[in-house]
Amino acid sequence: MSDSGRRKPPLVADKRYSTQRKAAQPAKKPAKKPAPRKRTAAPKRPRNPIMAFFAAVFRWIFRLIWAFTWRIGLMVCVMLALAVGYFYTTLPPARELLDGRANGSVTMMDRDAKIFAWRGDTFGGAVTAESVSPHLKNAVIATEDKRFYQHFGVSPRGIASAIRINLREGRGPLSGHGGSTITQQTAKLLCLGVEYDETQWDSEAAYEADCRQGSLWRKAKEAIFSLAMETKYTKDEILSIYLNRAYMGGGAYGAEAAAQRFFGKPAAALNPAEGAMLAGLLTAPTSLAPTNSLERSQNRAGVVIGLMHEQGYLSDRAKAEALNHPAELSEAAEARAGGYFADWVMSSGPEFFTRNSAVDVVIKTTLDQRIQKAAEDALAYIFDEKVKEGSKAQAAIVVMSADGAVRAMVGGRKTKVAGAFNRATQALRQTGSSFKPFVYATALEMGWSSNDVIDDDEITITIPGSGAWTPQNYDRKFHGRVTLTEALRTSLNIPAVKLAQDVGLENVRRVASDFGLQSDLAQGPALALGASESTLIEMTGAYAGILNGGSSVKPYGLVELRMQGDTDPVMTATGGIGERVIREETAQELIWMMYTAATKGTGRRAVLDDRQIAGKTGTTQAARDAWFIGFSADYVAGVWMGYDDNTPLKGVTGSGLPAEIWHETMRRVHEGVPVSALPMMDGGSNPRKTNAPSEGDRTRSGIERLLDDLLGGGGRGNGTRTDPAGR
Structure with missing residues (x-):
């Protein structure tokens, strides 16, 4: 049979998800994983209860400290901020802090208007970090604070380094190196904002010492002040303050x-x-x-x-x-130049301008730096060439014009000094025979002539309270009848004493005092021999009065004083020629006598080769002081030599080393100065009596002089007095 007539079944896909599936092969069950082994915990070791206790205590303490630390730290930061803020509000603008001096300065100029000395606190004017030389700015930073532009005012690294160095050198941690920044140094210069108050500190030195103390509290305050400065100012402003306020010597x-x-x-x-x-x-x-x-x-x-x-x-x-x-x-x-001279001007000038001034002043003076150098060189030459090495002997020199203008001053062998003992102005020493010209000036003014004679023979004077006194000449001899010129030329003592007794000791004292010898003058007859004490500048000024024709002078060094920046002077010269003491004719005759004493007598070593000089030597008892004071037609110079402790000089008199110092000084002083003749005339040129006046004439001269002064008639001061002895 055939299948062609058989109906074919429809093509239908199998249902994908059918509830009824064909029985399938039973799936293999996955193999069971072996169950993990249970780890058995290691048996716990029993905990040490003591360690556990201490660990718990430690944790508790740490938590407690931390709880306090952050709170305290916060409080410290707040307090620090408040402190910095306080100082910040008290700081003025930077420009107001540039000049921090309490006192002003004195700038001195010589007679040619050249600056030669500064005294006081000198401030040359404000500068800034930008205006100064970059080499100075860099040098300051490199030396004082190389991290100046990096830190915030305080350098922990610098402080640690300083402490390490101090400890290594055997000092305390805060002694020696401070590790301070430029900002901290500036804070110190500002004294942490505390200004000087004379009611709070005994002196400015005490104030400055307080500003510089280095205690721990002070360092902490300094650091806070520095932080405030860093907040308020720029770095360059801080550096500018520092560059203006820092002391730099001199x-x-x-x-x-x-x-x-x-x-x-x-x-x-x-x-x-x-x-x-x-x-x-x-x-x-x-x-x-x-x-x-x-x-x-x-x-x-x-x-x-x-x-x-x-x-x-x-x-x-x-x-x-x-x-x-x-x-x-x-x-x-x-x-x-002129350290002694500058000190003298400061001490003799008005105190409110020279020593207690809060402003800057400029003083023009009489100093001649060429003459000053001549005096310094002369002194150095004599001590180098003619004084035994190691000698402690001292010397002083004053050179002035006839009007009392001081041209040079040397107050000791060390010439480059300031603030040193000035033997020219501060040392009171016996004057010896350098005082005798005032005895002879009194006699000439009262009627004596340089050609009058006096007996050089023994004399004994009874001094109330002291007994008998018998003066002697230096050579222990008597010379009989001698003229006044001869007595002064050979510096005889007995004639000087007799003459002083004759004209009256009171008159001698008055003439010497009027010529400028202000120290207490001896009351007894030893006055004539220079028993009184005086300073070199007084003696030189008195001799200047003789040179200028008989008028007193007040030695002076200040010509004019003005405020810095002003052109008009506040004050002018405080010295110069004063009243007439003796007549011009008397002064000229006395100059002749002193010319003879210098050129033919005890002062021969002082003679200059090219011009006339006049002067007088002086040696005190036991040669404790040796003097030579004299003058040319242009300048007067005085020289003193001796020991500060009054030790006697060995082999030195006024006619020796002092005369040689005078010669070397004046030789240098007169280099290039035209030659002029001394204003003098001898006794023979004067219409005077050639014999000593009678006792009545001499007494009448003294009385009339006193009456003239008291009554104001034709006496001292106008030069018109008529001499009763016929002059």
Whole structure:
């Protein structure tokens, strides 16, 4: 049979998801994973209860400390912020802090208007960190605070380094190196904002000492003040304050004053060597000042130059140049002329301008630096050539014009000084025979002539309260009848005593006092022999009165005083020619007698080769003092020599070394000065009596002189007095 007639079943897909599926092969069940082994915990070791206790205590303490620490730290930060904020509010603008001096300065100029000395606290003017020489700025940063522009006012690294150095050197951690930044040093210069109050401190020195104390509390306060400054000011403003207020030696406060004081140029014009020298002064301005020791200052500057090179401020070539050509002092600073003279002007000038002034003043003086150098060189020459090495003997010199204008002053063998004992103005010494011209001036004014004679023979004088006194001549001899000129020429003592007794001791005292000898004059007859004490400047001024024709002079050094920046003077000369003491004719005859004494008598070693001189020697008892005072037609000079402790000089009289010092001084002084004749005339040129006046004539002369002075008629002061003896 065939299948063709059989109906085919429809093609229908199998139902994909049929609830009735053909029985399938049973699936293999996955093999069961072996159950993990249970780890059995290691048996716990029993815990040490003691350790557990201490660990718990430690954790508790740590949590307690941390709880307090962050709170305390927060409180400290708040308090620090408040403190910084307080100081911030008290700080004035930076420009108001540049000049911090309590006192002003005195700048002195010589007769040619050249600056030669500074006194007081000198401030040359405000500068800024931008206006000063970059070499000075770099030198200060390299030396004082190389991370100045990186730190916030306090350098922990610097403090740690300083403490380490101090401990290593055997000091306390805060003693010695302080690790202070420039900001901290500036804070100290500002005394942490505390101004000087004279009611709170005994002196400015005590105030400054308080500002510089280094206690821990002070350091902490200094750090806070520094942070306030860093907040208030820029770095350059802080550096500007520092550069203006820092003391740099020689009385100079600030970079400008120091640059002018030492180099004679502004701070903006300093080269690397000069900038390094000023920066080097900041550590020890007094001992390192170039005016005290140029060599020490240059050595210190060499160290600063090395630091500048290490920190990249100087190239190799610039470093070599600075080291090979170290900074040198200006001509004025190197000369340090007239230290004694400058001190004398300061002490004799008005106190409210020279010593207690809060302003800056400029004083023009009478000093002649050429003459000053002549006096200093002469003194050095004599002591180098003619005085035994190691001698402690001292000497002083004063040179002045006939009107009392002091041209030079040397107050001791060390001439480059300031504030030293001035033997020309402060030492009261017996004058010896240098006083005798005032005895003879009194006699000539009262009727005696230089050609009159007096007996040089023994005399004994009874002095009330002291007994008998018998004066003797230096050579222990008597010379019989001698003229007044001869007695003065050979410096005889007995004739001087007799003459003083004859004309009246009171008259001699008055003439000497009117000529300017202000010290207490001896009351007894020893007055005639120079038993009184006086200063060299007084004696030289009195001799100037003889040279100028018989008028008193007041030695002076101040010509005019003005405020710095002003053109009109506040005051002018405080000395000069005063009233007439003796008549001009009397002065001229006395000059003749003194000319004879200098050229033919005891003062021969003082004679100058090219011009006339007059003068008088003086030697006191036991040669404790030796003098020569004299004059040419142009200048008067006085020389004193002796020991400060009154030790007698050995082999020295006024006719010896003092006369030689005078000669060397005046020889140098007169170089290039035209020759002029002394204003003198001898006794023979005068219409005078050639014999000693009678006792009545001499007494009448003295009485009439006293009456003239008392009644104001034709006496001292107008030069018109008629002499009763016929002159």
